[in-house]
Amino acid sequence: MSADRERAVVSGVPTDLLIGGQWRAASSGERFPVEDPSTGEVVTTVADATVDDGLAALAAAAEAQASWAATPPRERGELLRRAFEAVTAQSDDLALLMTLEMGKAVKESKAEIAYAAEFLRWFSEEAVRVSGGYSVAPAGGSRLLTLKQPVGPSFFITPWNFPMAMGTRKIAPAIAAGCTMVVKPAHETPLSMLALARILRDAGLPDGVLNVIPTSSSGKVSEPIIRDPRLRKLSFTGSTAVGRTLIEQSAQQVLRVSMELGGNAPFLVFADADLDAAVDGAMLAKMRNVGEACTSANRFHVHESVAAAFTDRLAERMSALRVGRGTDDGVDVGPLVSEKQRGTVEELLADAVDRGAKVVTGGGRTGDAGYFFQPTVLAEVPDDARLLTEEIFGPVAPITTFSTDDEAVARANATEYGLVAYVFTRDLQRALRVSEALEAGMVGLNAGIVSNPAAPFGGVKASGFGREGGAEGIEEYLETKYVAISLP
Numbered sequence: 001m002s003a004d005r006e007r008a009v010v011s012g013v014p015t016d017l018l019i020g021g022q023w024r025a026a027s028s029g030e031r032f033p034v035e036d037p038s039t040g041e042v043v044t045t046v047a048d049a050t051v052d053d054g055l056a057a058l059a060a061a062a063e064a065q066a067s068w069a070a071t072p073p074r075e076r077g078e079l080l081r082r083a084f085e086a087v088t089a090q091s092d093d094l095a096l097l098m099t100l101e102m103g104k105a106v107k108e109s110k111a112e113i114a115y116a117a118e119f120l121r122w123f124s125e126e127a128v129r130v131s132g133g134y135s136v137a138p139a140g141g142s143r144l145l146t147l148k149q150p151v152g153p154s155f156f157i158t159p160w161n162f163p164m165a166m167g168t169r170k171i172a173p174a175i176a177a178g179c180t181m182v183v184k185p186a187h188e189t190p191l192s193m194l195a196l197a198r199i200l201r202d203a204g205l206p207d208g209v210l211n212v213i214p215t216s217s218s219g220k221v222s223e224p225i226i227r228d229p230r231l232r233k234l235s236f237t238g239s240t241a242v243g244r245t246l247i248e249q250s251a252q253q254v255l256r257v258s259m260e261l262g263g264n265a266p267f268l269v270f271a272d273a274d275l276d277a278a279v280d281g282a283m284l285a286k287m288r289n290v291g292e293a294c295t296s297a298n299r300f301h302v303h304e305s306v307a308a309a310f311t312d313r314l315a316e317r318m319s320a321l322r323v324g325r326g327t328d329d330g331v332d333v334g335p336l337v338s339e340k341q342r343g344t345v346e347e348l349l350a351d352a353v354d355r356g357a358k359v360v361t362g363g364g365r366t367g368d369a370g371y372f373f374q375p376t377v378l379a380e381v382p383d384d385a386r387l388l389t390e391e392i393f394g395p396v397a398p399i400t401t402f403s404t405d406d407e408a409v410a411r412a413n414a415t416e417y418g419l420v421a422y423v424f425t426r427d428l429q430r431a432l433r434v435s436e437a438l439e440a441g442m443v444g445l446n447a448g449i450v451s452n453p454a455a456p457f458g459g460v461k462a463s464g465f466g467r468e469g470g471a472e473g474i475e476e477y478l479e480t481k482y483v484a485i486s487l488p
Contacts, residue, residue, distance in 0.1 A: 006100060006327070009093050013195045016047045017214070020060035021207025027052045032216040034191060037103040037335040038325040038370040046190050049213035054182070054221040055228065057211035061153040061180035062230040064208030069150045069178040071206075073128045076176055080124035082203040087117040087168075087196070094164065094195060099326040101189045102163060103334040103371070104289055106326055112165050116196075118453040119168040119469065126474050127176035145483040150178035151256050152232035154477065155225050157218070157246070158193065159237045160186035160337055161292045161393075166237050167193050169457070169468045171200070171210065177477035179233065182211045184222060188337055190214035219245075227252050233477065236260070237294075240417070240462045258466030258476050260294070260458060262391050263419035266412035267297035268434065270405070271305045273424040277446060279313045282397070284448030285422050287321070287375065290333055291395040292341070294463075295420045295442075295450065299381075299388050301411050304401040311379050311399050315361040318375040318397065323366055335371040336394055342371045345394035352378055352385040352398060362395070389415060405430060413439045419459035420450055441467075 015031075016023040024047075031045040049057075087094065095109035102109075132147035156170045163185065174181050185193035197212045215221045226234055226249045233256045236246050240262040250257050267285055269278045285297035302310045326334035336342045342365070353359065362376030373394055381388065381398040388398060402408040412421055421440040425431050435443045441459035444450045451457060456467035466476055 006096065009096050010044050010100065010191070012093070013097065013191050014198055015044055015191075015194065017049055017053055017057070018194070018197050018201075018210065018212040019053065019057045020063075020211065021201070026050055032187060034101050035188070036100055037337050038327075038372075040369060040371075043100050044191070046194070046214045048217075049184075049215035049221055051221055051224050054184075054213050054215070054225050057182045057213050058153060058155070058225050058228055058230055060208040060211050061182050064206060065150075065153055065180045068180050068206060068209050071178065073130065073176075076178065077124040077127035079200075079204050080120045080127065080172055080175055083200050084117050084120035084124060086199045086203060087113065087120060090199070091117075094192070096327065097195060098163060098189075098192050099334070101191045102160060103337060104326050105331045105334050108289065108334075109326070112162055115451065115453070116165040116168040119165070119172045122453040122469070123172035123176040123474065126173070126471070130177065130474065130478065141486070141488060143485040143487050145485055147481050147483070148478040149481055151477050151479055152179060153230055154179050154181040154233035154235065155222070155231055156181055156183045157222060157236045157238065158183065158185050160188040161289055163189035163192035164196055167196055169453075169473075170235050171196075173468075173474040174477050175205070175209070177474050179477045180209045182213060182225060184213050184215060184218065187214065187216050187218065222246075223249055226250055226255070229253055232256060234258070235466070235476070240464075243464060256476070258468070259464035260466070260468060261419075261462060261464040262417055263294040263296070263459065263463055264298045264389065264391055264415040264417040265295060265420045265422065265440075266438075267300045267422040268408050268412060268424065269300065269302040269306065269310055270408070270423075270425040270427070270430060271303040272426045272430075273306070274426060274446075275306060275310055275313060278310060278424040279317060281422060281424060281444070281446065281448030282314055283317055285444065286397050287318075287333065287395060288449065290336060292337060292393050294391075296393070297397070297422055298392055300397055300399045301402050301408055302399055303408075304403050307399065307401045311360060311377065314397060314399075315377040318377050318395075319361040321375050323372055323374065325370070333375060333395060335367075336373055337371070339371055341393060342373055345373055345392060345396060348387040348390060348392055349376065349378075349396055352381055352387050355382045355385050357381040357385060357398065391417075405434065409434060409437045413437075416462040417459070418461035419463035420444065422448065
């Protein structure tokens with residue numbers, strides 16, 4: 001990928017705040033850098049929103065709410081459809097932009113752009129399917145009318161690991177439902193969200209419906225918005241620790257809240273599993289986005305009779321991955337997002353090795369610049385290793401063994417998290433028993449990827465609550481109103 005092409009793609013993205021339909025500088029005049037994690041170099045700078053900017057964005061959303069809610073559903077759906085077509089048409093540039101700010105290989109970025117676009121298409125179709133009900137009261141004498149109305153101004157805090165898909169997964173249903181919004185993208189990856197905002201504006205989104213406020217002071221800027229009585233909905237994707245803080249802040253206004261938080265996904269391989277399929281699934285579940293995903297397989301529990309064969313095959317596949325700058329041809333694995341994140345992965349790996357885990361392949365940094373880490377497989381991982389209980393968020397696959405189905409389920413559920421679990425078996429009865437017993441909001445049955453815009457995404461326990469995507473996704477942005485009609 002040429003440097004000229006990279007500069008051209010970056011220069012085409014607005015880097016100011018979007019408030020009330022206007023691109024404008026931060027009130028302080030400050031800007032912050034966006035870094036290329038493969039080189040450590042600054043890609044560009046972005047306006048650094050202040051508390052005043054955040055409240056101005058909320059004011060713009062509140063002012064636009066009534067007129068946007070009154071917009072015909074078909075009109076909202078057609079706008080989303082136009083945005084879907086624009087994102088699809090611009091996918092090459094959007095993928096390169098994402099790789100430059102986040103690091104993942106361009107082919108993975110293209111896959112995310114396609115995934116992100118599908119939320120726009122899915123909710124363009126859902127916009128016209130919001131409905132209520134009409135019935136006769138059981139005792140007669142009155143009628144029961146129910147209708148769905150937009151929740152109102154919403155605040156979205158999106159993560160750095162899927163900077164566009166996590167945006168469209170929230171923005172698309174809000175637009176479809178008739179809600180206005182303020183979006184605070186992760187400071188590591190604001191460019192994808194700013195590019196998406198430009199596309200939505202070009203598609204005809206009215207002033208004030210979408211406001212975007214990148215900032216280097218997330219907590220400082222977010223809290224006044226969350227505590228403001230004009231806000232009616234909060235949706236966050238990120239760590240459980242931050243999510244707990246936001247839930248506490250939201251309690252003052254009794255906000256509608258959706259939380260997609262951390263994960264500790266177990267990957268179960270039973271004795272009867274198709275090992276080739278299990279390894280294929282493991283590569284998808286572990287190495288999607290360099291392992292920097294809440295759905296990433298965090299720990300592999302493999303039946304003792306097939307553990308050695310599974311480990312060897314997985315290590316062979318992992319060691320064959322090409323690590324490098326995501327813009328280079330043939331690269332499979334890009335850098336981690338930051339030096340801090342790489343340090344966390346190293347710390348968890350060192351802890352496991354100190355406690356007796358064996359490195360089968362990988363195990364350290366690679367490259368002279370950027371935040372690269374080798375795809376790694378660990379065997380004989382002891383139960384007290386931190387990486388079995390803490391989210392790794394990196395390309396490290398720790399393998400442990402089990403002997404019975406009950407033990408496998410117990411190991412899988414031995415965590416405060418409950419986002420997703422993966423199960424590989426050819427026994428239908430076992431598949432159903434285990435899927436029902438797992439404490440997770442989603443299960444990948446003989447599948448290494450569960451994400452689908454047409455399906456409800458979300459977890460249980462400390463992985464959060466609420467669902468994004470599917471028919472359920474738009475309900476997060478709708479209130480049900482009941483009207484009692486007297487009819488003597």
